[in-house]
Ligand SMILES: [Zn+2]
């Protein structure tokens with residue numbers, strides 16, 4: 001959808017970089033136009049009209065004007081600033097991790113309302129609910145669906161056998177599971193126990209309300225490893241904030 | 253054969269790398285310097301050379317200094333039981349300008365920025381902890397910017413400093429989220445420091 005000269009949108013702020021004269025380039029995610037980078041003038045000044053409404057992880061209503069190169073933010077009003085993400089180290093680290101993943105996968109000028117709603121819901125869960133790990137895995141699996149990389153976890157993608165008790169393999173190149181036989185000699189394979197496979201299926205297919213109480217132990221590390229490595233395969237780089245999240249999670 | 257860039261082009265290239273200077277401004281500055289009196293241009297060149305050759309980081313607080321210790325750390329009049337932690341050396345200037353703060357500083361040289369891969373090891377955090385272990389400090393005021401990165405840094409520092417038995421305070425919430433100390437006016441900043449609280 002092409003944008004008019006002046007337009008407004010809801011947005012979640014993903015990242016920011018400094019420009020001269022207290023300006024910033026703000027990158028944000030919108031339901032209608034996907035990811036946008038735009039200039040916000042003077043927002044590093046505490047007396048700026050827009051300051052306080054354009055910080056990373058703010059959910060805001062923005063007014064914009066089309067620019068030569070980058071669009072210009074002409075107004076901003078916070079709808080939810082997710083205070084717990086600012087005031088709690090662990091919640092904040094999870095929020096930044098989610099924002100980086102959206103930043104990596106979201107496309108510019110491509111409508112994706114489902115991904116926007118998922119991201120918004122995830123920030124609410126990370127702010128106000130307790131099971132941050134489940135909220136994050138749920139988010140990661142559903143994001144993969146919304147950006148066209150939904151992994152198959154039901155059957156072997158090669159021989160179409162339904163996978164049961166035996167150990168299977170998450171093969172990144174095929175985009176899902178293979179049975180042990182078909183996986184032989186295939187690179188980009190991540191072994192999965194049946195326990196982990198079952199949890200992945202539930203996280204992928206069930207509503208959040210049904211899975212939020214799941215006991216992840218002892219398969220947490222398998223699920224985390226499978227998703228992190230799949231992201232690495234798809235993006236050809238690490239999610240940088242993962243190491244900070246891991247450090248924070250280990251703190252007492 | 254590749255053509256060597258002319259001295260004017262070289263200068264324009266270098267100036268364009270500076271923050272806030274685009275190619276057009278760079279060109280304007282370069283031609284201004286071509287016409288300016290020789291003393292002025294030589295003075296500028298010398299100031300730039302000295303900036304790197306005659307300054308270093310204070311081994312105590314990591315402020316920029318041309319002496320051994322910086323003039324704040326070496327002052328007899330400062331309250332050595334109070335350390336204000338800031339992101340960058342410019343923030344010391346901003347807070348000192350108020351005239352009301354009489355403690356010491358510690359410059360982290362940035363903030364924890366997970367999405368940019370900047371973690372604790374890239375900042376002067378270990379140095380801060382060592383400093384707190386060897387000197388009688390009763391309060392650490394965390395004056396990182398009220399941004400997501402500044403908050404993560406503050407919360408992390410609180411977690412690792414509190415077990416040392418030192419009071420940890422944070423600037424009061426007078427500064428809107430997403431702004432930077434460097435651009436705060438004196439009244440707002442004075443209010444934020446005076447209203448600091450444990451968090
Ligand atoms: Zn098979």
Ligand SMILES: [Zn+2]
Pocket residue numbers: 310311312313314315321322323324325326
């Ligand atoms: Zn010093």
